[in-house]
Every structure is written in C-alpha cells, then in structure tokens.
Amino acid sequence: METERVEGINAGAVESWLVGLDAGLTAPLTFKRIGAGQSNLTYTATDxxxxRLVLRRPPLGELLASAHDVAREHRILTALQGSEVPVVQVFGLATEEPVTDVPLMAVEYVEGLVLNTAADAEQLAAEQRHRVGLSLVEAIAKIHSVDLEATGLIDLTSHKPYAERQLRRWSGMWEKSRTRDLPELDRLTQRLIAGAPEPSELTLVHGDCHVRNIIIDPADAEVKAVIDWELCTLGEPLADLGTLLAYWNEPGDPPTVLPNSTARAGFATRAELIEHYARVTGRDVSDHTFWHAIGLWKVAIILEGVRKRQMDDHRNLTSLGEVGPEAVDDLVARANAVLDAAEPVT
Structure with a gap:
C-alpha cells in the first residue's frame, strides 16, 4: 500500500524509520498534518x-539561525523523561537522508483535549474549565522545580541576566523577520528595556506555556502533557507566568489572534492564575506585569515571523489560515496597555 504524500514528510523513508523504532507501529502508515501551531510542524503517523505517533519538524523554507531547533527540543524532552513534569514519551530523532533533510522527532501520541478554540472549551463543564488554569499553573511550577544538574540541562543556555538576554534576542528576531516598520513596537521595546527587573533566580523555563501547548484530560481537566518545547531555556521563572497571562483571554478582552477558549464562563481569571502560582511556588510575583508585557511583545514578534514565512512559502499556512498585520498590531497595543495600567497615576 502506497502512503499518501504529505508536504514536509518523505513518507516511504519515514515509515521505514518509524517501524524500526519498536514503538508499536506496523506498516503501512498514513501521515497527517495536525495542530494549529504556527512554528514547528506537527504530524500524526497512524497504522x-x-x-499513532507524533512527528515534529521545522517549518518549510528558509529559517532564521537558531530558530525551530527540533534536535534541541529532543534533548530537553529526553532529559525530562521520568521527571514530575508531564511530558510525552520520546521514541527517536532522525537527522539524515534518506529519512529527512531536517531534524525529525518521533514522540508518543497522547489522547486528550487541546483548547485551540471556543468549541473545544464547550466540551468542559464550568468546574473543569476553572481547573484547567490551575492545573496549568501547577505544571509550570513543576517545570520550575526541575533539578538542572541532575537532568543535565544546566548547560542548556547562558546564565546571564534573562530579561536582558530576551530583549536582545527577540529584538534581533524582529529585525530579521519584520515585514514593515512598526513604531509602536519600537516604543514598546524601549519601555521594556527601561523597566526590566533585576535578576532573581535561574530555572528551567518552557518559554511558550499556554492552553494550546498542553493536552488535558477532558474528564478532570488535569494536564496530561506539556508540548512544544522549542523555546525552552534557562531563565526567570516568572517569564512562564507572563507567557501564560499573555495568552490567557478573559470575558470582555478585545479580540486578538490569541486563543479565545479561556474567555468562556468558568475559566480562572488572570488574577487567580497569578495568585495560584504564588501560592504553589512561594515566589514573589510582584514583577508579573513586566513579564506579562514582554510575553505579549514576544508573541507579536513570533507572529511577524510567521507572517514572513507564510508570505515566503504558503506551505507554512496552518488550519488557522493567514496571519494578518493587524494580529501583530493588536498584541503590541495590548502590551502597551498592560504597562500603562501598571504605571502610578500622577
């Protein structure tokens, strides 16, 4: 039986590789692109x-240096196997022809629910919706408690001040991926540079932890797996809280390209997420506003990069369709509003 052609997958060679991994699959396999992710591409392989197994590879076309590093993601997930962090089981990494021309990772398929849309949220009762945010905060806390020495992740990246590193790195990403001038983003960048907090501690940081990057059990809304680790690094733990806040919509929020699933009745508020993180970790969360704003700033830059990749190569379009310039503009405006609301009234 001949496998169906799927963009980005050499079906015949990948099938032989997967069957040889002793991961429980038997030929023939079918491949399908899945997920709403706008960065690394995700597929299922089904016998x-x-x-099923899940495959991850970089986007198609020309990429920025150091971006979409699937081999690095494989290293991180492998290090976290057996830890308290809920992650998928890793089966293998292919890096060479004839299997693949880019790193290709094979991991466990986890049955569960991903809250990509409002319709997904409708599958949960009100008490389950409320539990989603609290369970996600608890999963983030487990990430921040990982023993870096024991897992071998202590040398994953630089130990220099994280806010400074992030501002420099993502400013560079903006310059490489921008499709137009955006003075409001430039103004936001300067505000973030001026307001960066002093370094506090160094932990594992997921870097992109939000409702679209977790798989939950629809029965009890507990996190079964945290996925999409390509932005994982070492840094300030509050950065993950800020990313969660950036993606977490509430009723009455202006519409953006971010998930609207949490804007339904029953979900925890951003204030509840902050309070729960402080309670389960014992950390000072007084700098959460900065990390919330920088989270929105980073997503805006990521989306500009997505726009550029889609403009350069339409094969990178996902089920969510084309990202328009207003999606980036709206996030920049929201980040500036977050900082405005935190400024003292004079």
Whole structure:
C-alpha cells in the first residue's frame, strides 16, 4: 500500500524509520498534518490498527539561525523523561537522508483535549474549565522545580541576566523577520528595556506555556502533557507566568489572534492564575506585569515571523489560515496597555 504524500514528510523513508523504532507501529502508515501551531510542524503517523505517533519538524523554507531547533527540543524532552513534569514519551530523532533533510522527532501520541478554540472549551463543564488554569499553573511550577544538574540541562543556555538576554534576542528576531516598520513596537521595546527587573533566580523555563501547548484530560481537566518545547531555556521563572497571562483571554478582552477558549464562563481569571502560582511556588510575583508585557511583545514578534514565512512559502499556512498585520498590531497595543495600567497615576 502506497502512503499518501504529505508536504514536509518523505513518507516511504519515514515509515521505514518509524517501524524500526519498536514503538508499536506496523506498516503501512498514513501521515497527517495536525495542530494549529504556527512554528514547528506537527504530524500524526497512524497504522491500520489506529496506533499513532507524533512527528515534529521545522517549518518549510528558509529559517532564521537558531530558530525551530527540533534536535534541541529532543534533548530537553529526553532529559525530562521520568521527571514530575508531564511530558510525552520520546521514541527517536532522525537527522539524515534518506529519512529527512531536517531534524525529525518521533514522540508518543497522547489522547486528550487541546483548547485551540471556543468549541473545544464547550466540551468542559464550568468546574473543569476553572481547573484547567490551575492545573496549568501547577505544571509550570513543576517545570520550575526541575533539578538542572541532575537532568543535565544546566548547560542548556547562558546564565546571564534573562530579561536582558530576551530583549536582545527577540529584538534581533524582529529585525530579521519584520515585514514593515512598526513604531509602536519600537516604543514598546524601549519601555521594556527601561523597566526590566533585576535578576532573581535561574530555572528551567518552557518559554511558550499556554492552553494550546498542553493536552488535558477532558474528564478532570488535569494536564496530561506539556508540548512544544522549542523555546525552552534557562531563565526567570516568572517569564512562564507572563507567557501564560499573555495568552490567557478573559470575558470582555478585545479580540486578538490569541486563543479565545479561556474567555468562556468558568475559566480562572488572570488574577487567580497569578495568585495560584504564588501560592504553589512561594515566589514573589510582584514583577508579573513586566513579564506579562514582554510575553505579549514576544508573541507579536513570533507572529511577524510567521507572517514572513507564510508570505515566503504558503506551505507554512496552518488550519488557522493567514496571519494578518493587524494580529501583530493588536498584541503590541495590548502590551502597551498592560504597562500603562501598571504605571502610578500622577
């Protein structure tokens, strides 16, 4: 049986590789692009018995240096196997022809629910919706408690001040991926540079932890797996809280390209997420506003990069369609509003 052609996958060679991994699949396999992710591409590989694995590879076309590093993601997930952090089981990494021309990772398929849309949220009762945010905060806390020495991740990246590193790195990403001038983003960048807090501690940081990057059990809304680790680094733990706040919509928020699933009745508020993180970790969360704003700033820059990749190569379009310039503009405006609201009234 001939496998169907899927963009980005050399089906015949990948099938042979996967069957040889002793991961429970038997030929023939079918491949399908899945997920709403706008960065690394994700696929399922399914055999005739319905057994599945998940594949991850970089986007198609020309990429920025150091971006979309699937081999690095493989290293991180492998290090976290057996830890308290809920992650998928890793089966293998292919890096060479004839299997693949880019790093290709094979991991466990986890049954569960991903809250990509409002319709997904409708599958949960009100008490389950409220539990989603609290369970996600608890998963983030487990990430921040990882023993870096024991897992071998202590040398994952630089130990220099994290806010400074992030501002420099993502400013550079903006310059490389921008499709137009955006003075409001430049103004936001200067505000963030001026308001960066002093370094506090160094932990593992997921870098992109939000409702679209977790798989939950629809029965009890507990996090079964945290996925999409390509932005994982070492840094300030509050950065993950800020990313969560950036993606977390509430009723009455202006519409953006970010998930609207949490804007339904029953979900925890951003204030509740902040309070729960402080309670389960014992950390001082007084700098959460800065990290919330920098989280929005980073997502805006990421989306500009997505726009550029889509403009350069339409094969990178996902089920969410084309990202327009207003999606980036709206996030910049929201980040400036977050900083405005935190400024003392004079």
């Amino acid at each position: 005739l018995e319905g057994r």
